[in-house]
Amino acid sequence: GAVVSQHPSWVICKSGTSVKIECRSLDFQATTMFWYRQFPKQSLMLMATSNEGSKATYEQGVEKDKFLINHASLTLSTLTVTSAHPEDSSFYICSASGATGDFNEQFFGPGTRLTVL
C-alpha cells in the first residue's frame, strides 16, 4: 500500500514552454503533498508544501509564479513549470502524507526528469 506515482517519468521540452507534472496517491488520500527538486549529485530540496484545497506554501527562493502547484483533490497534485529554461532542468520528486495516521510518514513518487533544451 501507500503508492505514489508521477507522470510523466521524463520530459524534454523547449525553452519557454510550460510543463505539467502530476503526482498521484494511488491507494490513499493524501492530505498533504510535497514537491522537491534535485539537481545532479545533490540532495533533495523542498520546493513547496500543498494541502488539498489550499494554496501551496513555497520555500524561500522558490518562485510561486514560475512553479505553479495545484492540489485540487486528495489524490492529485500538479506542478507546472512555466516558461521553462535550461536551468530548470532537474529531477522533480513529490511525496505525500496521509496514508497512515502519522503525519511524519511520507511516501515518495519515482520522480520526473525534466530536461529543457
Added chain:
Amino acid sequence: GESVGLHLPTLSVQEGDNSIINCAYSNSASDYFIWYKQESGKGPQFIIDIRSNMDKRQGQRVTVLLNKTVKHLSLQIAATQPGDSAVYFCAENQAGTALIFGKGTTLSVSS
C-alpha cells in the same frame, strides 16, 4: 539535515564489510528521522526510521543510531552487498512539517 552541498561524500567498502554512514542534523526540535536509499534516476526508498524518544532501532541488516546530544544520526549496514550501492540520505522533520534532507552519502560496494 544539513544544508545542501555541492559534493556528496563517498564511502567505499568491500562486499561483506559493515558500512556506517553518518549524518548531522540541524534542528533540535525534530522528532522523527529517516534514512532513505536512492538509486540513480529513482525516487527515495525508505530504509528505516527512528523517533526522538529512542536512540537505537534495528531492522533487517540495518541499524539506526540517534544521538540527540550532538544531533547526530548514523546508519549501519551489516554485511554490505553490491545491491546496497546507492546514495543514502538522512531526513528529519517534526510532525506536520516537510522532511528536510541531509547532504547524502554515496555508498560504493565492490565485490
